[in-house]
Amino acid sequence: MKIAQIAPLAESVPPKLYGGTERIVSYLTEELAAQGHEVTLFASGDSVTRARLLPCANVALRLNPTVKDHLPHQVVMLEEIRQRAHEFDVLHFHIDLLHFPLIRDFADRTVTTLHGRLDLPDLKPLYTAFPDVPLVSISNDQRRPMPPVNWRGTVYHGLPAGLLPFTENTKGNYLAFLGRISPEKRPDRAIQIAAKVGMPLKIAAKIDNADRAYWETVIEPMVKSHPHVEYIGEINEHQKADFLGNAGALLFPIDWPEPFGLVMIEAMACGTPVIAFGCGSVPEVIDNGISGILVDSVAEAVENVEWALRFDRRRVRAAFERRFTAKRMACDYLDIYRNLPGVRIKAAPISRSNGEAPDLLAVA
Structure with missing residues (x-):
């Protein structure tokens, strides 16, 4: 054609x-x-x-x-x-x-x-x-x-099957947030979750001009007040493989009708499970208990982090290969x-x- x-x-x-x-x-x-x-x-x-x-x-x-x-x-x-x-x-x-x-x-x-x-x-x-x-x-x-x-x-x-390599044994004991700093993506929730479970959080995200005030007044002060939260900035494809592949889990704590959520399947390709709030497309993308965990609150996310860290990463990758x-x-x-x-x-x-x-x- x-x-x-x-x-x-x-x-x-x-x-x-x-x-x-x-x-x-x-x-x-x-x-x-x-x-x-x-x-x-x-x-x-x-x-x-x-x-x-x-x-x-x-x-x-x-x-x-x-x-x-x-x-x-x-x-x-x-x-x-x-x-x-x-x-x-x-x-x-x-x-x-x-x-x-x-x-x-x-x-x-x-x-x-x-x-x-x-x-x-x-x-x-x-x-x-x-x-x-x-x-x-x-x-x-x-x-x-x-x-x-x-x-x-x-x-x-x-995604191309070979784009993001599968990582079975992670090198980092951290949670990940990837995407964009904005109110609907709720990086504040990610920080709260990581703080409550006592794990490091790495944030790799873009800041649009429209969201600059949100970053300066809400998220940046939270990052500075939590010593185990690291803001990395935007990352490229090569950095993404390492960032997602070595994370224990990806946090996807959105608060809007997400049309799809590409970062979820990027994490799955690496074998990294996703802890996601069940808004918009999320229940269609995540196989609950297999590629990730669906939650409705920060408290529920906190309760399920330990379970997510025990996920079989090969099953997460298999879910990606089967569907995405x-x-x-x-x-x-x-x-x-x-x-x-x-x-x-x-x-x-x-x-x-x-x-x-x-x-x-x-x-x-």
Whole structure:
């Protein structure tokens, strides 16, 4: 198939540091290309891919100090897509909603994965106005606030199987928090949990400008007042393997309707169990008692840390391999692509002896 992947321009694909959506776009693009599809990636010029790259900005917009407004750059990308749309069997958008008016004439061979929260009141009239645009959710819970729309499926995120190596014997006796410093991610809960169980906590997280005040007034004072809490900052992919792999458990103490939670499956890939508050997608991602523990309060999390530290890390890794690889994600998306009404290429399933979902190969 000739497939266009359209990524946000704020970060490169893959991102240098934080950037969940761009990371998933990269994993999907590389897996589709590895399976022999003709993939074109619309992204920033500093992106790295085995696919054909069509740069729509010189570098990631967030890292370009001369860029003050992202919107003009996004519109330029949309014009590039409009001119080239006829070149592709399928166009897969990861940029939320800005493209909806553009694709009216060829929406039946597009799909848009919604990567963010959908419970914001301003979104309802937008999706009500575009009920026929084919959409994909990244968890079933993510769909709950939406009006009737054209859902084509739910596809859970996936990682390349060899990206984050399995660590059976950890080198560090610490709990980990990875992601972003923000009120909805609740790093304050992570600090409270670690303090109550008397374990070190390492925090590897980005601080957006919008959350700078929260960091300075709430989290930074907590870090300074707890001698066993260490703030590391943002980390890259290589650092992530060591950071997650050597943690006794990952704390995921969120307080919002998390659409997916990529860090959970990153920890699972390392064999590290997750202690997570059961908001949003979390009960869909965590196999309770196998890959992690679902809790409802700080007190409950504290009570379960010792159990999590005794988890069989091989079972955690096996849960990742069974449910959250990039290969499985790509196969799920290929199935959706070929069932779009405007796509003429259909699937030819090939059975496999290992019980996994079939590969989907294009036939005319």
